[in-house]
Amino acid sequence: MKVRVDELPDVGRVIHFHKAEAWLASLTENDREITLAKPVEVDLELIPEADSIKLKGHLRGALQLVCSRCLQEFVLDLDETIDLTLLRHPSADAPYEIDLRPEDLDTEFFDGVTIDVDLIVAEQIFLALPQRPLCKTDCAGICSGCGADLNRETCRCEKIDRISAFDALRSVKIEH
Numbered sequence: 170m171k172v173r174v175d176e177l178p179d180v181g182r183v184i185h186f187h188k189a190e191a192w193l194a195s196l197t198e199n200d201r202e203i204t205l206a207k208p209v210e211v212d213l214e215l216i217p218e219a220d221s222i223k224l225k226g227h228l229r230g231a232l233q234l235v236c237s238r239c240l241q242e243f244v245l246d247l248d249e250t251i252d253l254t255l256l257r258h259p260s261a262d263a264p265y266e267i268d269l270r271p272e273d274l275d276t277e278f279f280d281g282v283t284i285d286v287d288l289i290v291a292e293q294i295f296l297a298l299p300q301r302p303l304c305k306t307d308c309a310g311i312c313s314g315c316g317a318d319l320n321r322e323t324c325r326c327e328k329i330d331r332i333s334a335f336d337a338l339r340s341v342k343i344e345h
């Protein structure tokens with residue numbers, strides 16, 4: 170969805186829309202594969218001010234992720250506040266710029282004439298993405314010795330050690 174800045178009423182405009190699961194995949198590059206577990210619901214208010222446009226709202230949805238410890242798939246609920254300001258810029262070529270930290274800077278979604286609301290929502294989802302996804306904060310992960318999923322199974326390492334020790338003992342006896 171694109172919104173023309175010059176068509177915004179003075180009191181602002183509230184938009185509500187949703188994006189289907191497949192939508193985000195069409196925007197992401199191969200190195201940032203993100204799967205939506207359900208459609209994203211967006212409520213957004215666009216308020217023109219003297220020297221800026223404020224974007225305030227909410228997005229709700231869920232991401233399908235893989236836990237970085239136990240490698241199991243899990244669903245992470247998204248409930249993100251959107252609070253952005255597009256600042257008026259002195260240059261005629263780019264009359265507005267987005268007020269974000271430099272590392273977040275992404276002006277693709279605003280050319281000074283139209284605001285690409287879809288890309289803003291996508292950017293907010295990327296920012297909400299955890300660096301190291303965890304299915305739960307105390308995920309026990311996978312045992313590096315026996316490969317057991319320690320959230321659901323007990324580690325078999327000790328048992329394996331005991332069996333091999335017994336085997337070693339028995340082989341010693343046989344040799345006698």
Ligand SMILES: [Zn+2]
Nearest residue numbers: 236239304308
């Ligand atoms: Zn996990």
Ligand SMILES: [Zn+2]
Nearest residue numbers: 312315324326
């Ligand atoms: Zn183990």
